[in-house]
Amino acid sequence: MNIDGITSGVVIDHITAGKAMQVYRYLHLDQLECPVAIIKNVKSTRMGKKDIIKIDDATFDIDLDALGYLDPGATVNIIRDGVIVEKKHVELPERLTNVIRCKNPRCITTVEPGIDQIFLLTSKEERLYSCAYCDTERK
Amino acid sequence: MRHLLNITDLTVEEINELLALGNDILDHPEKYAHRLEGKKLATLFFEPSTRTRLSFEAAMYELGGHVIGFAGANSSSAAKGESVKDTIRTVACYADIIAMRHPLEGAPVAAAQVATVPIVNAGDGGHHHPTQTLADLMTLNREKGRLSNLKMGLCGDLKFGRTVHSLIGALSRYDNVEFILISPEELKVPSPILRELDEKGIPYREATSLEKEISNLDALYMTRVQRERFFNEEDYVRLKDTYILDAAKMALAKDDMIVMHPLPRVNEISTQVDDDPRACYFKQVNYGKIMRKALMLKLLEE
Ligand SMILES: [Zn+2]
Numbered sequence: 326m327n328i329d330g331i332t333s334g335v336v337i338d339h340i341t342a343g344k345a346m347q348v349y350r351y352l353h354l355d356q357l358e359c360p361v362a363i364i365k366n367v368k369s370t371r372m373g374k375k376d377i378i379k380i381d382d383a384t385f386d387i388d389l390d391a392l393g394y395l396d397p398g399a400t401v402n403i404i405r406d407g408v409i410v411e412k413k414h415v416e417l418p419e420r421l422t423n424v425i426r427c428k429n430p431r432c433i434t435t436v437e438p439g440i441d442q443i444f445l446l447t448s449k450e451e452r453l454y455s456c457a458y459c460d461t462e463r464k
Numbered sequence: 465m466r467h468l469l470n471i472t473d474l475t476v477e478e479i480n481e482l483l484a485l486g487n488d489i490l491d492h493p494e495k496y497a498h499r500l501e502g503k504k505l506a507t508l509f510f511e512p513s514t515r516t517r518l519s520f521e522a523a524m525y526e527l528g529g530h531v532i533g534f535a536g537a538n539s540s541s542a543a544k545g546e547s548v549k550d551t552i553r554t555v556a557c558y559a560d561i562i563a564m565r566h567p568l569e570g571a572p573v574a575a576a577q578v579a580t581v582p583i584v585n586a587g588d589g590g591h592h593h594p595t596q597t598l599a600d601l602m603t604l605n606r607e608k609g610r611l612s613n614l615k616m617g618l619c620g621d622l623k624f625g626r627t628v629h630s631l632i633g634a635l636s637r638y639d640n641v642e643f644i645l646i647s648p649e650e651l652k653v654p655s656p657i658l659r660e661l662d663e664k665g666i667p668y669r670e671a672t673s674l675e676k677e678i679s680n681l682d683a684l685y686m687t688r689v690q691r692e693r694f695f696n697e698e699d700y701v702r703l704k705d706t707y708i709l710d711a712a713k714m715a716l717a718k719d720d721m722i723v724m725h726p727l728p729r730v731n732e733i734s735t736q737v738d739d740d741p742r743a744c745y746f747k748q749v750n751y752g753k754i755m756r757k758a759l760m761l762k763l764l765e766e
Contacts, residue, residue, distance in 0.1 A: 431589050433571040438547050440574055458570025459591055462656065 333383035334359070336402040337392065338375070342366055344396050345376035351391045351424065357382065372398075390418040394425070394454075419446050421454060429461040466763055467576045467583040471594040471634045478762075479601065479634070485758040486602050486751070493526065496757065500529035503764060506559035507533035508551065509586070511567040515727065516586050516595075519749070520563045523756035532559060549578045556580045561764055582763040590626050596726055597630040598759065599752030604635075604683060606751065607722045607744050612639040619646040619674055620687035620707050620732055622653045627726045628687055629657055636666050643668035644677050648703050651689070674707050678717045684709070686725045686732050686745075710734040714742065724748055 340348055345363045348354075354361050359382035369375040380387075383405065392399055393415035403411040421444040427434045434440050434456070443457035455462045468474065474482070489496050505524040507517050512535050521531045548566065552575040555562060563584045564572055569591035576583045587593040604611055616635060618628050622645055632653070635641045643661070645653050645668060652670060661668050671677050678684065686709055691700050709723065714737055725733060725745040737743050 429569065431567075431569050433548065433566070433568040433574050433588075436568065437549065437571075437574050440549075456570065458573045459589075460569075 331379050331381045331404055332407050333405050334379065334381045335385050335387055336380075336404060337378040337387075338400045338402060339369070339372060340376035340378065340399050341396050342372070342374035342376055345378055348376075348378060348392065348395055348399070351395050352388055354378070354380065357385070359385070388424075389413065389415050390421055391424045393418045394421055417446060417449060417452060420444070425454070425463065427456040427459060427461055428463060429456065429459050432456060432459040432461060434458055465580075465582055467572070467579070467585075468594050468759060468763070469572045469576060469583065469585045470592045471597040471630045473594070476637050479598075482598065482755065482758045482762060483602055483605050485761065486598075486754045487606075489757050490606075490751075490754050496527055496761070498528040499761060500524065500527035500764060503527075503529040503560045504558065505529060505531050505533075505760065506555045506562045507531060507535070507586070508555060508562060508564040509533065509535040510548075510571070511565055512536045513565050513587060515749075516565060517563075519753045520584075520586065520595075520756055523753050523760060526753075527757055527760065529560075529760075548574050552579050552583070561760060584759065584763070587626075590624055592630060593626050594630060595752065595756055595759065596627050597634050598755035599748055600627070600631050600685070600724060600726070601634060602751040602755050603722070603724055603744055603748045607747070608683060608720075611635065612641060614638075614641045615644065615680055615682045616641055617644045617646060617677060617681035617684040618653075618687070619684060619709075621651045621689045622647040622687070623651040624690065625687040628653070628685065631685065632657060632661070636661060636664060641666065644681060645670045646672065646674050646677055646707065648672065648707075650699070650703060674709070675713055675716065678713055678721075681717065681721050683722045683724060684717070686723065686729070688726075688728070688730055688732055708732055708734060709737055711736040711740075714740055717742070 345365055349363060362379040364377040366374045367377055387401060397415060397417045399415055401413040402409045423442050425444060426442050434442055444454040445457055447453050447455045452464055453462055507520050509517050517535055524531050548571050556579055559581060561582045563586045564575060565586040566588050569589040571588050572583055572585040585592055585594055622628050632643060689703055708731060722742055722744045727745060
């Protein structure tokens with residue numbers, strides 16, 4: 326894999342410096358067979374420092390909600406044959422499905438098999454979400 | 465198809481329609497005696513609550529319908545490890561409407577995801593109990609004649625009391641309602657609810673003395689301090705008798721203040737108060753049945 330450029334895949338740019346490993350975990354990149362590059366503390370005129378992740382696989386389907394929840398300032402570049410074909414800005418999603426889990430021990434999601442973990446955005450300013458089942462809030 | 469999982473699933477207009485229907489049912493029960501003939505209600509009580517179950521069942525019988533169901537986790541499919549969703553999928557084949565009570569919060573939301581018939585939440589843990597709120601609203605509406613312009617006192621366990629939270633949510637959509645929240649420090653209304661009142665600019669005051677506040681109130685909602693909400697017995701014993709309503713305190717209240725209680729009571733309302741014409745908690749039980757009738761009519765005839 327060429328670190329500078331990938332032919333077909335996804336480049337996640339403008340990740341808040343230090344968050345790359347968290348993004349790696351939330352997007353389940355550990356489960357990928359293809360080459361994945363994590364580049365830390367890259368100089369950025371806008372951010373001072375940033376992290377970048379490159380995924381060298383044209384079939385990779387990125388979970389924008391999970392990324393938006395984790396790092397709403399990140400950008401996603403879709404690369405095909407060496408050129409950027411699409412640039413996506415992520416934002417804090419209104420609804421999160423199976424990204425975070427409810428921590429309320431009295432919530433139905435703790436026992437019901439196969440249930441989707443659904444959270445709804447309740448405060449954009451505070452980045453607060455509440456469980457769609459029991460209303461318990463978490464960031 | 466509609467469900468009732470949370471009282472705020474209903475708009476103010478819909479609640480007002482239900483209250484009007486409730487009034488008509490109360491005045492002319494015979495008009496409604498056959499309206500749900502051939503319909504079946506399933507009462508799925510994964511945790512026992514005899515009075516709520518009986519209220520739903522009586523309501524359905526009075527509308528001419530039938531009732532099937534189970535009560536108590538031991539006798540239910542849940543004891544065999546069946547999921548809520550599978551139970552609902554199964555029962556939906558037998559019933560036209562389901563009233564469910566479950567010890568876990570949000571269980572009715574999971575049920576509604578797969579239900580092919582309307583789900584009514586008959587209580588999910590410490591979370592919601594919307595048909596109790598309908599009973600509370602009918603009580604205020606009948607006994608005070610209004611749901612706006614009220615000084616509403618809520619007293620006792622305001623932290624874990626879900627009926628209190630739902631009632632605050634429902635009443636805060638009406639004009640000029642002021643809440644006086646009377647509780648021990650340990651059992652105050654949770655901050656997210658207060659934050660919502662602040663955001664909507666709804667007046668409220670937190671207080672610790674029932675005696676000092678009672679003379680100002682138009683209605684007083686008493687709640688039980690539940691043993692199972694406490695981690696240790698000492699805290700329970702120390703707090704349970706703090707707010708007891710008796711004849712002496714009633715003497716300080718307005719002549720037209722009403723006393724409400726979701727029942728069952730333990731000792732937070734002295735039996736001396738029962739014969740006071742301002743005591744409305746047994747009427748509230750009847751209003752609960754009436755509003756369950758109104759609700760089932762609405763959900764099944766829509
Ligand atoms: Zn939850």
